[in-house]
Amino acid sequence: MEYPFSVIAVDVGGTKIACAAVRYESAGEPPVVEGKRSVATCAQEGGEAVLERIVGIVADVRASLADQAHLVGIGVGTAGRVDARDGSIAYANEIMPGWTGRPVAERLKAAFGLPVAVLGDVQSHALGEARWGAARGAQTCIVMAPGTGLGGGIIAGGRILRGAHGFAGEIGATPNTLHAGDGNLESVAAGSGIEARYEAATGTHLGGAEISARAYEGDPAAREAIENAGRALGIALAGWANMLDPEMAVVSGSVVKAGPIWRDALHAAYVEHAPGVLAELPVLDASLGDAAPLVGAAENLLDSLEG
Amino acid sequence: MEYPFSVIAVDVGGTKIACAAVRYESAGEPPVVEGKRSVATCAQEGGEAVLERIVGIVADVRASLADQAHLVGIGVGTAGRVDARDGSIAYANEIMPGWTGRPVAERLKAAFGLPVAVLGDVQSHALGEARWGAARGAQTCIVMAPGTGLGGGIIAGGRILRGAHGFAGEIGATPNTLHAGDGNLESVAAGSGIEARYEAATGTHLGGAEISARAYEGDPAAREAIENAGRALGIALAGWANMLDPEMAVVSGSVVKAGPIWRDALHAAYVEHAPGVLAELPVLDASLGDAAPLVGAAENLLDSLEG
Missing domain, CATH: 3.30.420.40 (ATPase, nucleotide binding domain)
Structure with missing residues (x-):
């Protein structure tokens, strides 16, 4: 990967969806979380509505990027058990009704034509802390x-x-x-x-x-x-x-x-x-606070590009 | 690694030491355990005596190899907790008195001038089964x-x-x-x-x-x-x-x-x-029986060469 580059990262929780650009300036330098915004999940409206809201917030963050040429993909960390094979939601509990089965990776790929990687929210959090936080x-x-x-x-x-x-x-x-x-x-x-x-x-x-x-x-x-x-x-x-x-x-x-x-x-x-x-x-x-799942979701996207 | 090649593998237990050549003929083909022999560990004679016995049995197996040119290293699986950093024994219980602290990797490197990798016995067993056995x-x-x-x-x-x-x-x-x-x-x-x-x-x-x-x-x-x-x-x-x-x-x-x-x-x-x-x-x-720790020790040596 040639520096600089950015990943759009999304953190999907039961109450809110956060989204930001995670920007990597050079090797060994911690990434910067830029242009962060969030919306209410409104989970009770169902999985399809949540998915549309995610597409919307990713579009907003992308539009706000100063440097769109070096956007390499979209990383998502989400509530629920994520199926590692296709980036869909294998299981979500009653906090996110209808979230089970949503094809998160597939939908974002179709909407943006970029590589997408989806991980569980706590997994994203853990990866963020391990790469750039308390467990660096x-x-x-x-x-x-x-x-x-x-x-x-x-x-x-x-x-x-x-x-x-x-x-x-x-x-x-x-x-x-x-x-x-x-x-x-x-x-x-x-x-x-x-x-x-x-x-x-x-x-x-x-x-x-x-x-x-x-x-x-x-x-x-x-x-x-x-x-x-x-x-x-x-x-x-x-x-x-x-x-x-x-x-x-x-x-x-x-x-x-x-x-x-x-x-x-x-x-x-x-x-x-x-x-x-x-x-x-x-x-x-943990040392990254709310940035951890965003950074981890971005890191997971980068790992997926390495194969 | 160019085929064919061999690894000398050692399985060090509380009662016996087994040693064999693990021969890899071609990619994707299960390795063959050849020239297997074993000696009593005589653990009560102390760690230094066990180490000498290991050097002896490795020398015997090496001497018996038809194709010495393609020997790439020595893999050991042993009782006790192995220090992953230097291949020494971090801790062994009373079944192997004086085994704690023995510099297994260092001694075998010095004796044979070959790459050496040391793993715990059950870890070796697990790796063998995961690569070529029940969990292939x-x-x-x-x-x-x-x-x-x-x-x-x-x-x-x-x-x-x-x-x-x-x-x-x-x-x-x-x-x-x-x-x-x-x-x-x-x-x-x-x-x-x-x-x-x-x-x-x-x-x-x-x-x-x-x-x-x-x-x-x-x-x-x-x-x-x-x-x-x-x-x-x-x-x-x-x-x-x-x-x-x-x-x-x-x-x-x-x-x-x-x-x-x-x-x-x-x-x-x-x-x-x-x-x-x-x-x-x-x-x-498990499907490899007694061969599992030998195959696993060889696989661990190969992993160590890949870095």
């Missing part, structure tokens, strides 16, 4: 994103691991190792799990930020829900570290905001369950 | 080897995943998901775990083959120990499948001989814990 240059890395749900992404050989269908990195569906037989890891380690377990203990439904605030004020049920979330993720991370021997782990997502109560529980459980040779695993905060 | 051509695959212990190997992007230190694939150290907080997966899913749990239930110590025979004769404690081993591995496999989305899993090792009682328990637990989209994961028997 990592060959083996695991990214854990405990937010409302619990997603993840695995970097192996410096690339995002997609697997047979494209579904690799679904760490939330891992069995719950803290309470055997009781749901999956997401049900305890994600924000929704923290809220559900706090409600089960107290009868009160609160949002994650409020539970976190109460934990620091000394509410034992709040502290327990957050510590459990950290502990469950720490035990699971010990298992993944044995599997993958990563250079580092990266954490990202709203649960990370629960701070030291969560982080200390994660760390203690990890050290307790990991073998001594892996005890020093760095667990780093 | 797989890009993403997990190999599980429940024998006396429980080892594993992960194929990602068609290559063996080694990780930051070289320790990837240590599936036995995964937390025990069947009995939370009670040891690691090896303690229930490996042969040693089956024996220990049978002894705990009955007060009688028996070998795995005998426990297996008793399970088929209707001994409920024997059946339970074997079913538990299969169930624990099946639950763990569901987690790994969510992580890796492999094309298939391969099983190998003495526990596999426990037959349908073990396999049915593994399958039922896997299907119960895996998401529907991954329920059809093929779980295949």
